[in-house]
Amino acid sequence: MFLALKEIKKEKFRSGLIIVMIVLISYLIFILTSLALGLARENTDAINSWGVEKMTLSSTANVDLRQSFLTSKQTGTLTKNEAYLGETPVVAEAKGHQQQSALFVGLKANQFIARNIKLESGHWIKHSHEVVADTSLKLKGYKLGDKFKLADDKTKFTIVGFTKNAKLNVTPVLYGQLATWRKLRGITMGPVASVVASKNSQYHNPRSGTKTYTRQQIINKLPGYQAQILTFVLMIGFLMIISLIIIAVFLYILTMQKLPNYAVLRAQGIPSKVLVSATISQSLILVASGLVIGTVLTAITGLIIPAQVPMAFDMPILTAVGLGILIMALIGSLIPVRTVLKVDPVSVIGG
């Protein structure tokens, strides 16, 4: 620690350079992580807010809620652990607003999903042409009491409530009545819902023409979801490896330059562990300082970023990512440490 701090103090420029790199990389990693998380949430927030463990869909729907239609024969009788859910894509049209794509989710007010949804303002739906909308519509200028048209339905719909985190596959959700879903779909007989959702993780529907999935299976099949997440994970992984290489290379060069001095110190009886711990703590101090600055930059970014950008700053996840970078610093110092351990005091004696 002593040697590491003294060297950083003397070699301000070099240390500064390494810190700047770590700042840039850690900032990029933090931002990408927050974006990935934000995007993941915009894909899954609604599903996660329902408190659902299992969902039964039509076996022919390719795990897509919008393509699923279940008849009452297929749903069977529901217990209090199950709920109907009807989903359909819609476009909201209103004067003074751009067209707005949304997902209409029809629910039964007395079943568990509707009860799990917490309102931010307003009240729950009482009539067929009332909806509870995702708060992102507020950013688009909608207020409680605003009306708009959905699909071909002639009667206008009224926003009676707002709820947070009602996004599914990056699309805002409008909650309404299950009967309204049937109407929007133009169904007069036959299907009663898109899916039967259950909060019981053991739930299974054996009826023909149906298939039961876990929540995670449904999420993984959301269009584009896995590709997006995978892209981010890859980028973050590469950045981690780049930070590992940068730390290893810089530290190696710094250490190589000091090897003759280290050889003399070894000759003078300074134990290797002092030099090894100097190398490791140098790496950790530089990376930790870079991380701190990177964190501050990320926090500032979080404060000034527009609400439309899907960024979610999650402390446990960012801490884990920061720890990951620190581990890279540790691994990156292993190669220089190896050279330090192999230094031969005899090599500097003689002339």
Add this chain to the structure above:
Amino acid sequence: MSSFTVKNVNQIFGSGTAKVHVLHDINFEAEPGTLSLLMGPSGSGKTTLLTIIGGLRTPTSGTVTVNGVNYNQRSKRQRDALRLDEIGFVLQHYDLLPYLTVADQFTLVDKVKPKGSLSKEQLTQVLDTLGIENLLHKYPNELSSGQQQRVAIARALYPDPTIILADEPTAALDSPRVKVVGSLFKHLATDHHKAVVIVTHDPRLMAFADHLYEIRDGVLTKQPLK
């Protein structure tokens, strides 16, 4: 008692046709308070002998005893500790860490060896005699080579070793400076009771020596001082 004793030491490098027998049955010792010069042609094995005395190299055969302790019976770690306590190396280059001030060069020793080094007063005295008492807050690159060498000597002296080993300490110095350095080493021997061994090609150092040894063809002989 001798500070160190080298007994029947042989050093052979390589094997087969590349085999070189560098040191032949070397016997060598030094008393505290004496300055010994080790001279000889290039490649005769002077540095090799110095590294063997310093415990940096284990000879092919023979024993080295430092203040009664035989290196062969010590682990690598114990040899490190023995070097730290008993042996001060003064080399030509790289003695000082470039990113430590003169004061911190001593602090580093304190970190590794909390007890048994020179007291503050003793260090001040050493710095005074070396004329470097005002350089404590300077970095090595802010010092002249002569000043650096004096700091290196103070650094080697600081853990209060009983033996000082120097390899060609005057190689890069002009005549007046050789005199200064020579008298410094002499002073370490007489006033600080160290056993000082200097490997050198420099006949100007003979004026300060108590003993002169020559290695030729791997054989060590004691020579009269002119």
